[in-house]
Amino acid sequence: MKCGTRVIPRGRYINRVIFPVPRQRYGGFGMKALIIGASGQIGHCLYEILKGGHQVTGTFFSYPQAGLIKLDMTEREKVHKLVGALVPEVVLIPAAMPNVEACEEKPEFCYQVNVDGVGHVLDAAAQVGAKIVYFSTDYVFDGAAGPYSETDRPNPISVYGRAKYAVEQRIQRSCSPWLIIRTTVVYGPEQQGKNFVMGLIRRLKQGAVVKVPRDQVGTPTYAPNLCRVVKELVELGKEGIYNVAGPDLMNRYQFALAVAETFELDKSLIVPVSTAELGQKAPRPLNGGLKINKVQAQIKTPLAGVYEGLREMKRIM
Numbered sequence: 001m002k003c004g005t006r007v008i009p010r011g012r013y014i015n016r017v018i019f020p021v022p023r024q025r026y027g028g029f030g031m032k033a034l035i036i037g038a039s040g041q042i043g044h045c046l047y048e049i050l051k052g053g054h055q056v057t058g059t060f061f062s063y064p065q066a067g068l069i070k071l072d073m074t075e076r077e078k079v080h081k082l083v084g085a086l087v088p089e090v091v092l093i094p095a096a097m098p099n100v101e102a103c104e105e106k107p108e109f110c111y112q113v114n115v116d117g118v119g120h121v122l123d124a125a126a127q128v129g130a131k132i133v134y135f136s137t138d139y140v141f142d143g144a145a146g147p148y149s150e151t152d153r154p155n156p157i158s159v160y161g162r163a164k165y166a167v168e169q170r171i172q173r174s175c176s177p178w179l180i181i182r183t184t185v186v187y188g189p190e191q192q193g194k195n196f197v198m199g200l201i202r203r204l205k206q207g208a209v210v211k212v213p214r215d216q217v218g219t220p221t222y223a224p225n226l227c228r229v230v231k232e233l234v235e236l237g238k239e240g241i242y243n244v245a246g247p248d249l250m251n252r253y254q255f256a257l258a259v260a261e262t263f264e265l266d267k268s269l270i271v272p273v274s275t276a277e278l279g280q281k282a283p284r285p286l287n288g289g290l291k292i293n294k295v296q297a298q299i300k301t302p303l304a305g306v307y308e309g310l311r312e313m314k315r316i317m
């Protein structure tokens with residue numbers, strides 16, 4: 001597809017070179033942003049953080065929340081209708097079916113949501129000249145040699161990882177300005193309680209024994225910190241791929257111990273195992289994690305370490 005200049009209804013000429021405009025050019029109203037998937041872990045905190053200074057609309061899919069609009073992004077017409085009516089300047093896409101095991105079991109469904117559904121959003125955003133902010137993962141790598149930088153070559157080993165990488169490639173070919181945020185092992189206070197830390201706290205409080213892999217290495221990322229960093233990147237008008245993750249490289253067992261210590265729960269209930277022992281369907285990138293030198297050099301917000309993130313989480317829960 002040939003990339004050209006577009007006119008959007010507000011009369012601003014937009015092309016790859018001059019868009020996005022830094023926030024201060026919008027006066028007191030901030031950017032007009034649309035978040036697809038504002039009911040999820042990352043989407044919800046993005047919604048809350050961006051609301052301070054920007055005009056934000058958010059969508060949910062199966063978890064209704066006050067103020068959010070229902071949208072199934074696999075429904076092409078409805079996606080185009082919403083984006084066409086709002087004409088946002090930025091479309092943030094944390095929406096996904098991120099369950100790695102479910103993706104391996106139902107690859108067609110995984111692609112329907114994570115590739116085709118997101119594709120409808122990309123098309124609609126392109127039609128109104130909106131910038132795309134897409135959330136990706138270190139699962140685009142094989143885990144042979146992490147932590148990874150933005151320039152390392154992806155080689156996904158799971159259905160979920162291949163779907164996310166397929167979207168990354170599509171975005172990189174698009175005419176719209178784009179920002180891909182790669183993140184990993186995201187935790188924090190979460191309404192739906194799905195993330196690793198929320199699940200671990202719940203099970204330890206119930207006195208359950210929890211098996212945790214000691215051979216999956218990553219860089220845990222505190223969700224509110226991730227969202228503050230993304231806000232800064234968007235306001236600075238950054239484009240391209242950015243790793244946004246915590247600075248601490250550790251295995252999942254060490255992370256679980258840090259959770260138990262911070263929340264004063266029984267560490268002896270946490271049993272270290274190998275990933276193979278868990279018998280999961282989807283292969284995991286064992287030596288994963290993300291290097292954050294690039295983002296650290298360009299923003300003011302510090303990236304939160306594991307104990308800092310967990311302590312803040314405990315304070316606000």
Ligand SMILES: NC(=O)c1ccc[n+]([C@@H]2O[C@H](COP(=O)([O-])OP(=O)(O)OC[C@H]3O[C@@H](n4cnc5c(N)ncnc54)[C@H](OP(=O)(O)O)[C@@H]3O)[C@@H](O)[C@H]2O)c1
Binds near residue numbers: 098135136184186
């Ligand atoms: N969490 C992590 O550790 C992690 C790590 C790396 C990358 N990521 C990426 O970050 C993004 C956000 O992750 P998350 O942890 O915030 O996931 P999440 O909590 O599961 O949120 C997913 C969001 O997508 C929405 N959604 C699901 N199916 C949809 C559909 N068909 N149409 C429209 N919206 C739909 C959900 O809506 P409802 O809840 O209302 O159904 C929810 O708002 C994902 O793209 C994921 O791949 C996450």
